[in-house]
Amino acid sequence: MGKGKLAKFAEMKAMSNVFEYPFSVIDNVPFDMKGHWREQYFHNDNPIVLELGCGKGEYTVGLGKLFPDVNFIGVDIKGARMWTGAKLALEDGMTNVAFLRTSIEIIDRFFAEDEVQEIWLTFSDPQMKNPRKRLTSTYFMERYRRFLVDGGLVHLKTDSNFLFTYTRLMVEKNQLPVDMCTEDLYHATPAALVGTPLLTIQTYYEKMWMERGLNIRYLRFHLPKQGTLVEPEVEIPLDEYRSYHRSKRSSKETAR
Numbered sequence: 001m002g003k004g005k006l007a008k009f010a011e012m013k014a015m016s017n018v019f020e021y022p023f024s025v026i027d028n029v030p031f032d033m034k035g036h037w038r039e040q041y042f043h044n045d046n047p048i049v050l051e052l053g054c055g056k057g058e059y060t061v062g063l064g065k066l067f068p069d070v071n072f073i074g075v076d077i078k079g080a081r082m083w084t085g086a087k088l089a090l091e092d093g094m095t096n097v098a099f100l101r102t103s104i105e106i107i108d109r110f111f112a113e114d115e116v117q118e119i120w121l122t123f124s125d126p127q128m129k130n131p132r133k134r135l136t137s138t139y140f141m142e143r144y145r146r147f148l149v150d151g152g153l154v155h156l157k158t159d160s161n162f163l164f165t166y167t168r169l170m171v172e173k174n175q176l177p178v179d180m181c182t183e184d185l186y187h188a189t190p191a192a193l194v195g196t197p198l199l200t201i202q203t204y205y206e207k208m209w210m211e212r213g214l215n216i217r218y219l220r221f222h223l224p225k226q227g228t229l230v231e232p233e234v235e236i237p238l239d240e241y242r243s244y245h246r247s248k249r250s251s252k253e254t255a256r
């Protein structure tokens with residue numbers, strides 16, 4: 001039988017690669033390692049890459065194994081999921097991997113200007129009802145800009161046509177340079193992606209959606225520090241397989 005949530009939470013408290021700062025904690029205690037992750041935790045000068053909404057941390061651990069000269073930090077509010085990746089990284093003696101349990105809304109409290117090179121968003125909730133909660137909204141992009149290097153890469157891997165379309169429109173509207181874009185990663189793989197970890201590392205949610213026959217989409221773009229970011233004002237068809245329609249009041253088929 002799998003370990004229960006309480007046992008996982010207790011174990012996580014003693015894990016040297018886990019930092020737990022839910023909103024209630026960080027409100028009272030400033031995060032001393034902000035701006036000092038490299039010297040105080042990783043003990044190297046290597047780049048730092050974040051996986052936001054990491055769940056079990058498949059990308060954090062998988063990329064960490066493939067790229068030992070890069071530091072990876074998985075961020076999520078759900079500790080029981082994160083436990084899986086943190087435990088694996090500890091058992092494998094990985095020193096280039098860490099996990100941060102907090103809300104992404106306050107992510108800029110943990111990283112200083114230019115401290116992060118890249119961001120991965122893996123199968124993020126599309127948040128069809130609430131644009132501000134989407135991890136690629138201008139609200140979040142403004143936060144990412146506070147710690148991402150100028151022109152740093154943002155990777156979005158998703159099953160959701162809604163989130164993919166919204167992000168593509170946001171990127172177009174703000175003229176953010178696109179590095180790679182595909183609506184069907186596995187059946188129409190761009191030549192540059194053949195043999196890359198994008199195809200070999202699959203997350204828990206990714207496998208689930210693939211079993212249901214959904215295409216996997218991928219968009220990678222640069223986020224410059226300069227310029228005002230604006231939201232796209234376009235109606236986007238909702239993902240039919242998600243729960244939007246269960247809402248009592250809404251029978252909408254599109255959202256902005």
Ligand SMILES: C[S@@+](CC[C@H](N)C(=O)[O-])C[C@H]1O[C@@H](n2cnc3c(N)ncnc32)[C@H](O)[C@@H]1O
Pocket residue numbers: 052053054055056057075076077078081102103104105122123124125203204205206
């Ligand atoms: C659909 S799951 C995907 C998990 C994993 N990346 C995967 O592909 O299996 C989305 C994850 O994002 C986390 N998440 C969503 N919004 C968040 C937020 N604002 N702050 C912290 N975590 C968040 C959830 O807790 C959840 O684990």
